[in-house]
Amino acid sequence: MEFDVVIVGGGPxxxxxxxxxxxxxxxxxxxxxxxxxxxxxxxxxxxxxxxxFEPRALNELLPNWKEDGAPLNTPVVEDQVYFLxxxxxxxxxxxxxxxxxxxxxxxxxxxxxxxxxxxATKAEELEVNLFPxxxxxxxxxHEDGSVKGVATGDMGIDxxxxxxxxxxxxxxxxxxxxxxxxxxxxxxxxxxIKQFDLDRDKDPQHYGLGIKELWxxxxxxxxxxxxxxxxxxxxxxxxxxxxxxxxxxxxNQISVGLITDLSYHNPYVSPFDEMQRLKxxxxxxxxxxxxxxxxxxxxxICKGGINSLPKFTFPGGMIVGDDAGFLNFSKIKGSHxxxxxxxxxxxxxxxxxxxxxxxxxxxxxxxxxxxxxxxxEELYNSRNFGPAMHRMGMFMGAAFNFIDQNWFGGKIxxxxxxxxPDYATLDLAAQSRPMVYPKPDGKxxxxxxxSVFLSNTNxxxxxxxxxxxxxxxxxxxxxxPLYAEPARLYCPAGVYEVLENADGTKRFQINAQNCVHCKTxxxxxxxxxxxxxxxxxxxxxxxxxx
Numbered sequence: 001m002e003f004d005v006v007i008v009g010g011g012p013x014x015x016x017x018x019x020x021x022x023x024x025x026x027x028x029x030x031x032x033x034x035x036x037x038x039x040x041x042x043x044x045x046x047x048x049x050x051x052x053f054e055p056r057a058l059n060e061l062l063p064n065w066k067e068d069g070a071p072l073n074t075p076v077v078e079d080q081v082y083f084l085x086x087x088x089x090x091x092x093x094x095x096x097x098x099x100x101x102x103x104x105x106x107x108x109x110x111x112x113x114x115x116x117x118x119x120a121t122k123a124e125e126l127e128v129n130l131f132p133x134x135x136x137x138x139x140x141x142h143e144d145g146s147v148k149g150v151a152t153g154d155m156g157i158d159x160x161x162x163x164x165x166x167x168x169x170x171x172x173x174x175x176x177x178x179x180x181x182x183x184x185x186x187x188x189x190x191x192x193i194k195q196f197d198l199d200r201d202k203d204p205q206h207y208g209l210g211i212k213e214l215w216x217x218x219x220x221x222x223x224x225x226x227x228x229x230x231x232x233x234x235x236x237x238x239x240x241x242x243x244x245x246x247x248x249x250x251x252n253q254i255s256v257g258l259i260t261d262l263s264y265h266n267p268y269v270s271p272f273d274e275m276q277r278l279k280x281x282x283x284x285x286x287x288x289x290x291x292x293x294x295x296x297x298x299x300x301i302c303k304g305g306i307n308s309l310p311k312f313t314f315p316g317g318m319i320v321g322d323d324a325g326f327l328n329f330s331k332i333k334g335s336h337x338x339x340x341x342x343x344x345x346x347x348x349x350x351x352x353x354x355x356x357x358x359x360x361x362x363x364x365x366x367x368x369x370x371x372x373x374x375x376x377e378e379l380y381n382s383r384n385f386g387p388a389m390h391r392m393g394m395f396m397g398a399a400f401n402f403i404d405q406n407w408f409g410g411k412i413x414x415x416x417x418x419x420x421p422d423y424a425t426l427d428l429a430a431q432s433r434p435m436v437y438p439k440p441d442g443k444x445x446x447x448x449x450x451s452v453f454l455s456n457t458n459x460x461x462x463x464x465x466x467x468x469x470x471x472x473x474x475x476x477x478x479x480x481p482l483y484a485e486p487a488r489l490y491c492p493a494g495v496y497e498v499l500e501n502a503d504g505t506k507r508f509q510i511n512a513q514n515c516v517h518c519k520t521x522x523x524x525x526x527x528x529x530x531x532x533x534x535x536x537x538x539x540x541x542x543x544x545x546x
Contacts, residue, residue, distance in 0.1 A: 003035040003129070004353055006149050006175035008136045008188060010038030011047055012112070012335045013321025014181035015119040016061055017342030017349075022126035024350040032353055034128045035173060037152060039135035041538040043120035046183075046517060048212060048297040048546050049112035049335060050245050050255060052076065052104055052227055056374075057339035062122060070118055072108040074250045077225030079104050082283055084233035090283050100409075101330040101382060104227050109247045112335055113546045135534040139188055139195075140172060146360040147316030149174040150188070155536055158462050176359030177349050178317040181342060184300045185519040187534050189323035198310035198319070204421040205325050206304040206386060208242060209520050211275045211492050212257035213451075214546060217291035222252045229332070231398075234277045238435060240264035241389055243332070244278055246287065253294075253545075254287055259301065259332075261389075262422040262490075262524050266432045270489040271520075272298075273437035276445035288444050296454040297543050298492040298518040303329040303386050306379040307417060312370075315362045320345045328378055330385035330410075337375055344369045381410025387418040426526050429484035448494040452514050456542035457493070459535050465512045466535035467495065467521065474529040475508035483526050490524050492516065516541045 005021055007014045018034050025032040040046040055072065058065055065072070081093040081102065124130055137153035149172065156167035180189045184207065193199050228246040235242050235258075242260040249255060258278050260271035279288060302308070302325035309326070312319045320326070320341045327334030348366035370376050389397035403412070440446045459466075469475070479485045480498060485508070487496035493514045499507050517540045522532040 001035070001171055001173050003033045003173065003175045005032065005034045005177050005179065005349060006173045007034065007036045007179045007181055008150055009181035009183060009186070009321070009323065010036050010040070010043045010120065010130070010132065011116060011181060011183055011321060011338065012119070013323070013338035013342035014179065015043070015116065015123050015342075016057065016339040017179055017181065017320060017346040018123045018128045019061060019119065019126060020343045020346035021350055022123070022128055024347065026126070028354065030354045032350060035131065035175070036123065036128055037131045037134045037136050037150070037173065039534055039537050040132060040540065041542055042117070042132050043130065044113035044117040045542045046540055047113040047116045048210070048299040048543055050212070050247060050257060050332070051110050051112040051335060052245075052247060052333065053108045053110045053112065053115070054106070054331070054333055054336040055108065057336040057343065061339065061343060068122070071114040072110055074109040074224050076104040076107045076109060076227050078223070078227065080226070080228045082228065082230035084230055084281055084283070086233050087281060090281070099330065101328070101385075102229065102332070109225065109227065109249050111249070111545045113543050133538040134171070135537040136188060137170065137534050139191060140174070142316070142360060144360065145315065147178050147314065149178055153534060153536060157464060159464055161464060164462070176353065176357065177363065179342070179345055179349070180317065180319045180323050181321045182323045184302045184322040185522055185532075186323040187532060189319050192314060192319060193310050196314040198312065198314065202310055203304055203307040203417050203419055205302055205308040206418060207262045207300050207422055207523050208259040208303050209262055209271050209298060209490070209492065209518065210257055210259045210301050211271060211298045212255055212296070212546065213293055214295040215254050215256065215288060215291045215293050217252055217254055217287055219252045221287050222254070223248045224250060230283070233281065234274050235260060238264065238266045238269050240266065240269055245332070246284055256284060256288070261303070262300070262520065263420075263425045265425055265427045266435065267426050267429050267483040267486040268432055268435040268489065270435065270437060272448055272451075272492040273435070276440055277437060279444050285444060293446065293454065295544060295546055296451040297541055297546055298516050298520075300519045300523055301334065302327045305329055305386055306383045307387065307415070309379070313362050313364055313366050316360050318345050318363060318366055326375070326379070328382050330382035337378065340373065340375045341370070344373060344375070384412065384414075384416045387416035423524055423526055423528055426483055426486060428482055448492065452493045452516065455516050456544070457514065457516050457540060458542070459513050459515070459539040461513055463536050465510060466533050467510050467512050467515065468531045468533060470529050470531060474527050476506050478527055480506060487521055487525060487530070490520050492518060492520070496521070
């Protein structure tokens with residue numbers, strides 16, 4: 001199938017790019033055909049975010065969003081930031097002491113998945129070709145090495161690679177230009193960065209694992225528009241860093257979540273169990289008691305900022321959104337930045353197509369537009385936020401960021417770099433203190449399997465395993481003795497287990513059916529031995545209202 005532009009990924013970046021392309025096409029009368037391919041069963045199915053949403057890019061893209069029924073119904077009315085000293089004590093940070101990027105005046109508490117579903121309807125109205133349930137599994141190249149498009153995966157292949165009676169071959173989607181907007185740690189984006197050496201002279205990308213739960217709570221405890229953030233306990237006990245949130249949505253719902261920086265050192269850390277422990281702190285438990293957990297999910301986020309941002313153009317295409325790493329970690333927000341990156345990419349692409357471009361070229365004008373935009377300024381002014389926390393620790397890093405953001409507006413005349421990739425930060429198990437986590441009580445805290453059930457995750461079982469080991473011997477021969485096999489702990493879905501055979505030997509088991517597509521294993525594995533590839537289209541989580 002032939003299109004002018006193929007967009008891989010139907011999240012905020014991909015849909016914003018599609019909408020902007022068609023807007024420009026209609027306004028100018030120059031026809032541009034656009035296709036968006038999305039691996040989730042529907043648009044929004046795989047979208048997971050807090051989300052405290054800044055509408056700046058949406059105001060530019062669709063100025064009449066309020067009249068058109070965009071699901072932004074809960075404006076922020078109050079900000080609270082806590083430091084948790086231990087499992088009981090807390091400090092409420094004075095508003096003046098909070099770094100300015102964390103102020104949420106003018107923002108909205110939303111379901112990002114629902115916003116994406118709405119954006120998909122706007123794209124459809126503009127005659128964008130939308131293909132949900134199709135996973136782009138392969139990059140196609142011209143003979144000269146430029147990107148030609150993508151191929152979607154075959155359906156109906158068994159775990160041994162044989163065709164089942166239900167076999168359906170994939171499609172080749174050819175385009176003059178292909179945009180990759182797969183989200184954090186995109187399967188194809190990772191290949192492109194390596195193929196075109198896009199991260200040369202850049203800091204390695206850094207990541208956090210966000211785990212989120214949605215709760216129905218007692219209406220008497222609900223405060224629509226209240227935004228709560230915090231740091232410290234429980235991650236501080238293991239010397240790890242990260243932060244939590246609790247947002248009061250509409251309809252007596254709250255979302256609560258924990259972001260664990262994947263630069264942590266102790267291989268015995270379990271981000272899932274840290275999240276379950278966090279909920280028992282009185283500052284959070286007060287809202288959950290008497291409530292009901294209704295959804296669960298997990299997703300890695302990019303947090304390297306502009307220091308880790310790769311070159312995002314190459315012959316025949318570009319990387320946008322979190323596939324490249326446009327998230328602003330100082331704000332704990334990436335939706336508006338992802339949307340703006342897609343819009344800028346669309347404008348550069350449209351100008352080239354209108355000028356008669358037939359593809360294969362590199363659209364460096366995208367980079368020029370980025371550097372002239374508020375997106376560049378925002379990311380540049382936040383460049384030190386994450387590295388300061390990593391390099392200086394929680395307290396010194398927080399103090400530096402307060403000075404940098406509140407006194408200098410992000411323009412302090414120095415740049416802190418963080419050149420150690422997250423997979424290389426683990427200490428040896430023999431040098432680390434094992435973590436002891438309390439058993440879940442089934443009311444406030446829960447186990448992994450009951451949590452995965454609430455994510456509505458499903459994969460066609462009789463298909464090739466999409467979590468591939470480059471060397472099947474590594475987990476048992478290297479990771480287990482050296483690092484206590486951290487995959488069994490960092491995975492928030494119970495995908496990885498170390499089991500004992502009848503003869504007393506160990507084996508590494510992959511329960512791919514449980515995978516919620518968070519990508520943590522692909523990021524944190526110390527041997528870089530796990531390669532996450534796309535399963536059949538439509539597989540994975542189906543997040544409602546997340």
